Amino acid sequence: MAFFGLPLIFVILAYVMIYFIAQPIIKPVSSVFDMMTGDTIPDFSENQNTNDILKISNLGDQANLISSADMTLPRYGDVYANLTIDGTGVDAPVYFGDDNAILRKGVGQYCGSMLPGFGSTTLIGGHVNTYFKGLEKVEVGNIIDVNTTYGAYKYTVTDLKIVDYQDKSAYDLSANHDNLILYTCYPFGTLGFTSQRYFVCAELTSGSKVKYTADN
Amino acid sequence: MKKIISTLIVAILVAFSALSVSATTTGITASEQKILDSLSATITTSDGSITIPDSYINQIKQYLLNKDVSDAQVSTIIAKIDDSKAITATVPGTSFSQVYSNMPVATKTQVIDIAKDAANVVGATLSINASSKTVTIVDPEAGTYTLDVSAIKKTGVSGNVVMSAVASLLLLGAVSYVILASRKFALSK
Numbered sequence: 193m194a195f196f197g198l199p200l201i202f203v204i205l206a207y208v209m210i211y212f213i214a215q216p217i218i219k220p221v222s223s224v225f226d227m228m229t230g231d232t233i234p235d236f237s238e239n240q241n242t243n244d245i246l247k248i249s250n251l252g253d254q255a256n257l258i259s260s261a262d263m264t265l266p267r268y269g270d271v272y273a274n275l276t277i278d279g280t281g282v283d284a285p286v287y288f289g290d291d292n293a294i295l296r297k298g299v300g301q302y303c304g305s306m307l308p309g310f311g312s313t314t315l316i317g318g319h320v321n322t323y324f325k326g327l328e329k330v331e332v333g334n335i336i337d338v339n340t341t342y343g344a345y346k347y348t349v350t351d352l353k354i355v356d357y358q359d360k361s362a363y364d365l366s367a368n369h370d371n372l373i374l375y376t377c378y379p380f381g382t383l384g385f386t387s388q389r390y391f392v393c394a395e396l397t398s399g400s401k402v403k404y405t406a407d408n
Numbered sequence: 409m410k411k412i413i414s415t416l417i418v419a420i421l422v423a424f425s426a427l428s429v430s431a432t433t434t435g436i437t438a439s440e441q442k443i444l445d446s447l448s449a450t451i452t453t454s455d456g457s458i459t460i461p462d463s464y465i466n467q468i469k470q471y472l473l474n475k476d477v478s479d480a481q482v483s484t485i486i487a488k489i490d491d492s493k494a495i496t497a498t499v500p501g502t503s504f505s506q507v508y509s510n511m512p513v514a515t516k517t518q519v520i521d522i523a524k525d526a527a528n529v530v531g532a533t534l535s536i537n538a539s540s541k542t543v544t545i546v547d548p549e550a551g552t553y554t555l556d557v558s559a560i561k562k563t564g565v566s567g568n569v570v571m572s573a574v575a576s577l578l579l580l581g582a583v584s585y586v587i588l589a590s591r592k593f594a595l596s597k
Contacts, residue, residue, distance in 0.1 A: 198587065202580070202584060205580060206580065209576060209577065209580070259435065260434075260435040260473055261434050261435055265470075265473055265474055267474070267551040267552075268551060268552055268553065268554065289554075290561050291561075292561075292562075295561065295563065300561075302463070302556075302559050302561075303466075303467050303470060303553070303554065303555075303556065304461075304462070304463025304464065304466045304467050304555075304556065304557075304559055305463070305466060305559070306466055306469070306470075312466070315559060317560065317561050317563050318563060319563050319564070320563055320564055321564075324563065357560045358560075360559075363559070365461075365462040365463050365466060365559070366462040366465075375560065375563065376563045377562070377563045377564035382564065383564075384564060385562050385564045386564050389560055389563070403435065404435040404436055404473060405435060405436045405441055406435075406436070406437060406438040406441065407438075407441070
């Protein structure tokens with residue numbers, strides 16, 4: 193029994209451990225393998241699509257100016273948008289708020305920044321090993337699509353920066369024009385927390401402005 | 409009886425629809441804007457001047473977007489802001505964090521109490537977490553708002569996760585070694 197039982201337990205334990213450690217690699221590889229070997233048409237009807245969850249309205253596409261009174265504003269912890277960058281693999285749900293629990297589920301907007309369309313800076317962070325891994329492929333000129341619950345917004349990447357996390361020069365929270373800042377830890381592929389951050393700076397190129405004060 | 413029940417149901421539905429309307433609010437009114445203007449204005453200290461960080465102003469904006477504040481409430485809140493500005497004028501410092509660290513404990517408590525009173529004016533409660541440097545406003549109508557001064561978060565792989573994986577592997581190796589060694593010892597006897 194000892195010759196059989198103990199080695200078996202250790203083999204199972206080792207496989208379980210390897211599975212958990214290599215899970216980020218196994219999942220996409222197995223998906224590709226299934227896609228290539230599968231003989232049935234995949235059924236995506238059960239898959240949760242962020243756009244379905246968000247029930248994206250065309251409100252923002254129909255008018256150049258929308259009123260905040262016509263919108264349901266997100267509360268802390270709500271998913272309010274989906275962010276994609278073609279050709280980079282970046283495709284993530286955007287949450288309002290950016291604590292540890294939120295950053296495990298998607299990318300998070302800092303509450304001290306403004307929502308897209310509100311005429312200021314939108315600052316969004318995401319983990320380098322998951323949702324924002326693809327930021328390393330982003331180039332100046334790329335288009336960032338942010339589909340919110342109140343309309344679709346397109347931003348054009350204007351700059352890429354690597355700065356210390358305490359350096360506030362990479363973003364301006366008092367800006368009076370719509371711009372989007374994405375950031376993640378740098379260098380890419382490093383284990384553990386780092387002090388540097390990789391910033392992707394983008395300017396709004398299309399999307400409706402939101403009227404939320406008596407003046408704007 | 410049926411009429412009474414149906415009237416009650418209609419009343420409840422109307423109440424709920426009114427609540428959902430207040431949740432969307434009418435944006436930031438001209439009156440509410442005065443709160444933001446007051447907070448954005450330069451604050452005089454005993455040896456210079458400071459401004460409240462933009463991240464705080466933006467978070468108050470997000471709050472006001474979800475909350476309707478009456479003209480009377482706005483006036484009371486602005487009076488509270490002026491009270492705390494008057495206290496700040498006696499403290500030295502040229503930055504927000506500098507003024508806060510220069511404040512005697514009793515003065516800090518006084519300013520925090522004024523902030524709590526200002527939140528109470530609109531039916532919200534304010535609390536401060538000194539260790540995480542966050543201010544939380546809990547409003548039964550508008551939700552919870554955490555005023556967090558740290559804009560940039562940790563977005564790397566947690567060192568703890570890596571360490572625990574390595575530690576698990578080492579533990580597995582150590583346990584295997586002990587079992588093998590004890591078996592060898594038992595066989596050699």
